[in-house]
Amino acid sequence: MRHTLSPVKSPPTNSMPPAYFHALGDGRYLASRATAGAWNPEQQHIAPVMGLMAHALERHHGSDQPLQVARLSFDIFGTVPVGEVGIVVDLPRPGRTIELSEVTLTHAGRTIAVMRAWSLMDADTEDLALTPAENFPAPEACEPWDAAGIWQGDFIASLEARRRCPAPGRAQAWLRTPVALVDGERTSDFARYVGLIDVANGLTLALDPAAAAYPNVDSTVSFFRQPVGEWVGLDVTAYIGPRSVGLTHTLLYDRAGCVGALTQTLTIRRTPSTA
Numbered sequence: 001m002r003h004t005l006s007p008v009k010s011p012p013t014n015s016m017p018p019a020y021f022h023a024l025g026d027g028r029y030l031a032s033r034a035t036a037g038a039w040n041p042e043q044q045h046i047a048p049v050m051g052l053m054a055h056a057l058e059r060h061h062g063s064d065q066p067l068q069v070a071r072l073s074f075d076i077f078g079t080v081p082v083g084e085v086g087i088v089v090d091l092p093r094p095g096r097t098i099e100l101s102e103v104t105l106t107h108a109g110r111t112i113a114v115m116r117a118w119s120l121m122d123a124d125t126e127d128l129a130l131t132p133a134e135n136f137p138a139p140e141a142c143e144p145w146d147a148a149g150i151w152q153g154d155f156i157a158s159l160e161a162r163r164r165c166p167a168p169g170r171a172q173a174w175l176r177t178p179v180a181l182v183d184g185e186r187t188s189d190f191a192r193y194v195g196l197i198d199v200a201n202g203l204t205l206a207l208d209p210a211a212a213a214y215p216n217v218d219s220t221v222s223f224f225r226q227p228v229g230e231w232v233g234l235d236v237t238a239y240i241g242p243r244s245v246g247l248t249h250t251l252l253y254d255r256a257g258c259v260g261a262l263t264q265t266l267t268i269r270r271t272p273s274t275a
Contacts, residue, residue: 019183051195067119
């Protein structure tokens, strides 16, 4: 979430748009107010942007893609108003078993984010599979959490959240949303999943958002299994360094278990009243 650093609460809205984005054609999408961000509601939260970029990658490849996405890395160049964005998909390294794709998102001619995606061979290795057991609670074991009572913006208000905090700097949470990623376009479980994971950075509340802002300048996610279903599970650990840099590390889950891991590099800024 790289946004201007003044988290002032915005009033709640009574109705939510049906989708985060509306397709305009030719790689252009119009963001709805449901994308409004947690640091500044005039700017888009980067989470649905990430989902949109994953969706664009899948549409570019088509349904006959023989590979599976194993890693996505997002570099966030700046903020983007709630408005129209454009997406371009390139293929720097094509391949039959290993492929590198690049997705660029722009606003008004300015690059906002770049996603690089490594896709790997999709073959049956079920007899070799190993997933160490993790003590991660089911959604029903976590209490409902009113994230919109802490974080501003309609994107956060669009989420159903369940959370528990086993220790300072730790959070275990489940998220889902009734809001579609793109109005009128079929989206995969994978793209919808990617469109929620950036929320991890705001789950532990390791820092009081009234005292300091801590947007992430990147997100890197690796999958060893493709997530399915509507629930996104996040097992989050936050690290706050002594020189204005932090790190959020998250194990990712669906109902069936762990699917991968996410890291986010944070820039920590004291708010003017606490500096």
